[in-house]
Amino acid sequence: MSNHALAERHRLAQLLTAAGPDAPTLCAGWTTRDLAAHLVIRERRPDAAAGIRITALAARTRRVQDDYAARPYEELIRLFRSGPPVYSPFALPGADEAANTVEYFVHAEDVLRAVEDWAPQPVPPGRAEALWRRLPMIARFEAGRRSPVRLVLTRPDGQSLTVGSAGAPTVRITGDPGELVLFTYGRGARTTLTVDGAPDAVEALRHVLPLPPK
Numbered sequence: 001m002s003n004h005a006l007a008e009r010h011r012l013a014q015l016l017t018a019a020g021p022d023a024p025t026l027c028a029g030w031t032t033r034d035l036a037a038h039l040v041i042r043e044r045r046p047d048a049a050a051g052i053r054i055t056a057l058a059a060r061t062r063r064v065q066d067d068y069a070a071r072p073y074e075e076l077i078r079l080f081r082s083g084p085p086v087y088s089p090f091a092l093p094g095a096d097e098a099a100n101t102v103e104y105f106v107h108a109e110d111v112l113r114a115v116e117d118w119a120p121q122p123v124p125p126g127r128a129e130a131l132w133r134r135l136p137m138i139a140r141f142e143a144g145r146r147s148p149v150r151l152v153l154t155r156p157d158g159q160s161l162t163v164g165s166a167g168a169p170t171v172r173i174t175g176d177p178g179e180l181v182l183f184t185y186g187r188g189a190r191t192t193l194t195v196d197g198a199p200d201a202v203e204a205l206r207h208v209l210p211l212p213p214k
Contacts (some may be wrong), residue, residue, distance in 0.1 A: 008104035013081040022075035026110040034078040037069035043084040113190040132177040143184040171197035
């Protein structure tokens with residue numbers, strides 16, 4: 001059975017190493033050092049990681065993340081590459097694959113596509129299918145709640161999924177599964193997607209979710 005999360009973990013560690021500690025990322029305000037610290041506390045400091053999702057706890061998470069970011073960059077990469085410790089929820093059987101395949105794919109692309117001359121890396125077919133299987137839930141939670149239009153997310157082979165109100169104007173977003181995942185996470189400006197819909201509907205969408213340049 002393929003372990004896509006492990007493969008993406010190693011790819012992300014390699015990209016972070018190659019970029020160095022002070023490179024930009026697509027995570028607003030974060031360098032690669034900040035991203036590496038985030039990845040480490042997420043699976044090694046469950047007592048502090050709750051602020052990633054819970055606003056009221058965000059200040060504590062930032063303090064712990066800043067403390068980790070002050071460590072040697074090579075140490076952060078080593079800790080991340082070595083995987084979750086036994087006390088981490090991500091060490092439970094199946095948890096890493098379920099929770100981190102998309103997480104690490106998106107963050108790898110956050111490093112890869114943060115430079116102006118970025119070019120997408122090919123996604124292995126099995127991993128693309130794994131991303132596609134996770135896309136319906138992600139699209140509803142990350143994009144569907146925010147989008148003012150009905151979204152039809154379509155693969156090049158014609159498979160599609162729809163999120164949003166049936167009464168709203170429709171915008172079709174077409175691209176490979178990985179590109180669609182990046183769009184739902186707000187990285188659409190750095191994708192190879194194509195966008196089709198009435199101009200006013202597309203502009204309404206662009207105001208809340210980044211899209212590729214016109």
